[in-house]
Amino acid sequence: MRKSNSVFKFVFLGLILTLLQILPLNNTSFSQTTPEKAAELWNLRQSEIQQLYQEGNLEGALNSAQESVSLAEVAFGSGALKTISSMLLQAQIHGELDQLEEANQIYQVALETSVSAFGESDATTLSVLDNYGGFLNSIDPEMSESVLQEALRLTTEDDPQRASRLRVLGLNLQELGRTGEAEVMLSEALKAYKKVLGENSPETLSSMADLAQLYLTQGKLKPAQELFETALPLMLEVMKKTSFLILTSKENLAEIYRQQGKFSLAEKLFLESMQGAVAEYGEEDSLVIQSRSHLAQLYEDTGKLKKALLLHQQVYEADLALLGEAHPNTAGDLNNLASVRRRLGDYQKAEKLFRQSLKVMIAALGEETPQTVSVMNNLALLLENQGLYDEAEPLFKKAFAISGKIQGEKHPTSLALLNNLAFLNESQGDFKRSEMNYQKVIQLNTEVFGENHTNTIANQNNLAYLYLRDERYNEAQPIFTKVHSQWSKLLGAEHQNTLKALNNLGRVQKSLGNLEAAEKHLMEALAGRTKVFGKRHADTLRSMNDMGELFVVQEKLDEALKMFQETLKLEEEVLGENHPYTFETLNNLADLLKIMGKTEEAYKLFMTGFERRNAFLDRVLWVAGDNTRQSYISLHRPEQNALIRMLLSLDDERTARDLFEVSLRRKGILLKITSETQQVIMLSGSPELQAITEDLTQTRKTLAGLTLSGPTDENRKEFPKIIFDLEEKVNMLQLKLGEQSVRFRQSTKEVTVDEVVEGMGENAMVDFMSFRGEDDSLRMLAVVVNAGEFSFVEYEDLELISSIVMELREIVQDEGAEDED
Template identity: 50%
Template sequence: FEFGELENSLDKVLEARELADQHFGPRDERTLRAYLLQALLYGKLGELEIANELYQETLVIAIEQQGTNSNIVLQILDQYGRFFAELGEYEMADVVYEKAYLISSEALGAQDLRTIMRLQTLANNDADLQLYELAEQRLQDAQATLVTAVGAEALPTINILEDLAQLYQRQGKLRPALEPLEQSYALRTKVQGPEETQTLETKERLAELYRQLGRPDEAEPMFLEVIAASEQLLGIADPLVIDAKSHLAQLYENTNNFVASLRYYQEVYEIDQQILGDAHPNTAGDLNNLAGIYRRLGQLQQSEATYRQALQAMSAALGEGAPQTISIMNNLALVLESQGLYDEAEPLYQKALALSQVEQGKEHPTSLALNNNIAMLYEAQGDFSRAERTYQRVIELNKQVFGLTHPNTVASINNLAYLYLIDQKSEQAETNFLEAYEIWKELYGEKHQDTLKALNNSGRVQTQLGELEQAEETLVRVLELRTELFGGQEHEDVLRSMNDLAMLYFEQGREYEALELFQETLELQNKVLGELHPYTFETLNNLANLQHEMGELDYAYETRQLGYQRRNKFLNRILWVAGDNTRQSYINLYRPELDAYIRLLIELDDERTARDIFDISLRRKGLLLKITSETQQVVQMADSPELQVITEELTAARKELAALTLSGPTPETRNNFPQLINDLENRVNGLQLRLGEASAVFRQAIQQVSVKDVLDAVGEEHALVDFFTYRDENDEWSLCVVILNNGELYFYNYEELEPFKDMIMELRDYMMDVTVIEEDIKTIAQELYEPLWDPITEFLEDKDSIFLIPDSVLNVLPFDALVDFEDQYLIETLNLRLISSARDLVIDPLEPAEGDVLIIAGPDYDSDEISNSPEARLVASSKRSATVNSGIRMGNGLRGLNFSPLPGAEKEGKVIEEVAGDKERSTTFFTRAAAEEKELRSYNAEKVPEILHIATHGFFLKEQERLTKRIVGMQRGSQNPIPPPADNPLLRAGLAFAGLNPNAPLLGEIDTDNDGVLTAMEVLSLNLTGTRLVILSACETGLGEIHEGEGVYGLRRSFQEAGVDSVINSFWEVSDDGTQLLMTKFYDKYLDGFPPREAMREARLEMVKDFRWGSPFYWGAFAMVGRHE
């Protein structure tokens, strides 16, 4: 039995019972003990009905033979009660335990130790029934009796104290739990010694209570002492050591020391894995803890994968309905929500809730917690009304089950207050924050961290409401209490208070007091939290706003510039390891502070304006694609055995750098934090250089480019025009431009963007209509030329070779079709060279590919060969990278794609094949049903094409409308916010291939390598290193929603990031004859040796001069973006 060999043990017991029957008779006490042991073993083996019958039979016989008050009857009742309790049948157990206690009281007396122990057992069972008042009364009675019977320092008395503490903890009454637990620890230390196992266990429980009470400075050394003593006394694998390490990891997680937390969770996982195996519930629980830290560090995909692993293991070990499984299910839903995968998160939450309600009841804490998380999901989706209703329902249920003053209840009240704050319902927010404050004050005392957080939030809301005197009283009080609680100013909560109080002074017009306090706060934050902590950035932005308000523009400039430089550093560290959807959110989230910097630069109106705005464009425009391209290159290089180790080391170093950035300095790292960061950055740079030696594309991606580098590259022969959009003080999009000419930088501010949007769309409408006469088009084109191009001609002087970088809606403007005051198209007077980024003028060119001309034209969108294939329903994840997998799920709009045929596209492909053949160039041509996505991938797996010509539909889908609310919704004042995912523009832009129409409803369920859609994200995974030219013909990329920053820019730029030098795309579908003529002219010149840009320009100029083809409808649709001549 001791070794767990239950069946062998049962055989022996059956033999013993038969012998007892023979020698002593079936009603002898010794025989009854054999029956009792037999019932115990049947229960352990899961034979519950047999065990129950045996208990009842044995009890009846014992009462008949030995009498109700006999010792054997009491033993049977004790064991029978445990049988029910272990099954969770606490009501049945209560009946049996109470019977045992009453008999024991009568037979042995109330002062007998055995009677008191039975009262203790009955009280603990009452606690399981949530009869807390009765349980408390019985435990207190038992304790008082024990003190009289055996003394206050007897072990049974000490044990009762711990039961009392545990009872209070179960009710969330942490402060009442403290006194009995501290007494128990002091007594054990005195009676049993500080190094005795039970003393160490009590010490660990007390440390955990300190952690829960928000007293980490007391808890941490106790945990460390328990670990050191227990490892020496019991070994590293003892449960006490594991518990202490797990709780210490939680403490570090609570205090945002994620690196230390991860280390201890990892240690526990490795011990459990080695001792218990991967299939054990404890090991699955460890994975759950690790996944939680990955989530806090922003490593959402790794977190999701780890949660899935934990869920699978826990389900297999304990079943889907086990509380532990439901908890992991909830956590997985949470991380799916964090990635914006709401369509997956909500059903998983609902499934976990349904299981919890069935298995544990609607009023069980887990069920209530799941309801709370569903409310937070609605909040994250921007559905504030549903979130509010759900929070209110959860609060009412928590009040019914736990009472108003339970931590679960107050947490829900606090969540509702945050919702009101986000939804700009300040008065309701204030009411709820104050209610949370009063409850936490009662639960934990006025100086508890949570209590003060609620009070501080109340003060912030009061500031928003204009209740400035009351706000000052509140915020000053919080600052005093926090300073006292944390022993000075060097704690993030104190610094939070200092910033909020300075903000109040700002609102009150006490500018110099605010200035002094902001500066003091910033100095401390740099030291305590680090330069890249969210609180530090917030104070920097507030200080800059104040300096601007005071008219101190030069000081405001220095502060804004510092914030901009630090944010660049932050984004370069974080975006590299963030999920593909979350990257866009980070960029969106921090855009307002960038716009504030741009507005200040415009207001300064001096030499800094053009220089710094151009630097912003250089570093921020296309940042998403640059980072995504780097990560894709590393993923591809990991397939090489020679480079695998380097890529793994680089990824690990990047993750560690991001983790340190998010956590900031901790007490352990504060003194050497800058050195740690510097060492990691040097390591990352060194590893990247080693990878750059193996990959020219990666070497391009990581190449550093400065403003001076671009000035040198532009030289005296050319000029550069870089358009840039920003938001003005009214949150409206505005347009500006930087011009580089003759080594000088110039700036011009157009202000409002909206009129240009309207004019560009009107011009496009005219140009896209073949029935509109050319003179009407010219009139509209000149009306746009006057406000857009004419103002910058003075800066361009007589330059006719101009590099042009558009932004926002200008990405879909055919600049060559603008008409000057001489009634000439710009293509006739200027050589406009469209580029995606000024970086392209500086980075080293790639060695050109020597492959064929690959043509994919006129796909059969209705082909059902893919959707009807046996492989169509393969699980997507089996062939999809985690990056693309998580991203595709965001692109729900892709399932609505449907395209009509392009009959002229096939003919276009044949014409190109003929022209290339005439020039003795080898071609590969796919059309109709054969024009599948897999053909491009198969070809690309073997060689890199010199030219890739794709004549098909392109698309760019709209962004989800609730993005803004989700961005606002994450502003809960958390110390390390991970923004909710935006819709990744690289997953909303793409090209259509054969079979797309029947495949569209299955996207995400069939193999993404051949589903009929090639997204811009997937383009980055192609190897097009050195491809000279990609032509996207009949591509309607520009017709979707226009977005600033990445936007329409995404699809063509993704080909360049994959290694392509030049990309030609069309803004609308031109007539078949017009397209074929232009492409014939272009290929004829290009294959004769013209550079691609010149070949395209000359082909278009020939059409401009041809009466039949002179309308911009024919030649204006095509835009070429190149890197090098």
């Protein structure tokens, strides 16, 4: 037999005293008591301990447990089974009283005693290891692993407890994040339980639920679903309908259905689980709170945001009453409430809640914790939604750095943050950096989860969409094809993600000229989205616009016209005038009218789009940083190019004047906003004006947020009035500041074409503007204003002009250049 200390070398002893420092287990002596009397008293103590424990009197139970150990030593001997059992009971009570060092000492003494008396492979010693491992796991799962591994190593193949030890070790490894090793252990445990106890035993069914839960954690939804669907009917045969295992299994299966997009099945099970838990355990039980939270997430997924908000509010109020406002769970509830507010377009309340949640998380847990990082990520997403890229980017980077430090770059949170950074880069127009980050996150997700995991597939879809936006269609097509196939198998043909990949595949095929395949896939996507979401959904409207674009390429112009007109009407009602989809359809319809020779209708629609975009930019750019402003201007340059081409095709008295107005409005907007922003900063230093400037800044921010979010089901009818009232408030606050500052009043004044002409008098002005032609070649215009008359000159060969400009720059920079040069 190995020496007794061979077991201990596997144990992490960071928080405990060595055996040399062990204090006496108790101060009670029964040395004068006969063994018979001691045995009698020991039996009495067992009943006494049980009663005190059930009453919650742990101190009293501990005193009796200490006496029980001394009595057992007298009655049965120091190495007897009952003595060791008494030690384990005393250690357990110490642990529940948070007397961890004392508990640890006793577990070690019990373990050494058992090894000396029975040997390290005896059932008694293995039982001590089981208990000791459970104690260490309650403190730190990493500390317990070696003890649990040793218990399993010493267990024979035919030991009835082998299944239990496999299961416990599997759960420990899962808690440590080592899901691959955990899967092996839990799979083996399930086989062992089936062999020893049969398929219908509660232990086997519990083991089945453990493995299914692990699969869910790993994103392996199909095997998780199959296990839960197999286990639940069997559970109902051998357990109460309201047993904890059945309720949690229903809850987990509902979560699987939610992630698969099977929302009606998910809702039914969530409600069953929640109602059963309320009846069995009460409103404040953790399972009830968890079910409510997951059901709220389901309602978020299905767009039932008011229901989601109500449930999240109930969860928050329950946690607030039970745990207090400074608890991390309560902070997490604030985060969930903020997420729904963000979806509702209520960015002001969402930001307030996110910042409150972040403050509580940092105070409760510190900055470098997973929960804090999660809230940072969500706040950054909100800032991105508001177009505040300059604020969102450093917060994303900070959260990513912290997550990498505390959890590693391959942790799911780190990977999600890297994906979000890539998306932000894409929104900023930095496609090169976006591509690099998408490729990295795909590689890491593949290494961690495999290429068929939902996260990996989502990242690949994002990369393909980036290629679509960057017109790299040959690179996008194979990725969308693969993503659509994977999502079809994993989520089903009618899931939102599957339909999205199908529609994007059709868009790419249209751009590559494969019109037959494009029509097939775009029609399938439109039919699926109409069936699942109805016509008044953003995804369906996206498909309708894409079908219109295909009809144009196929020269089915009347069908395209009807499709664009219907889509634009619905988008303006559902998404609002400033939604990207609405702008895209409006521009497509204007282009189509131009192609069909309906010049006046096209002109009016182009000018409508121009006015709407100016209003959009004026609202959004005011709260954005310099880099973000430039990104917005660059992003919408193609729209301006199309307007210029339209005006040139008119070639009448409106052309030159309208070209000048386009240039004046677009070139002036950045100067105007920069000047106004600087003036507000200067005026905020005045105590009398500080409140006005703060109110103006906040109102502008709210207006920008609503402009970007668009109307929701909750505010659709009132949305135009809300926007109008906010703009009126901005005007009123600007007037107040203008009364105190002539310079501010001048910076906010809109300069018209007529005012420019009047101010010039007899002078002449030449304004240059570049644009891209139908063939994507870079061209230049010169608009001439002379004595109130407008004219223009188009320069088609910009290459010659560019070379002359470069030559002129070289001459200017040459210190030895002659005047005649």
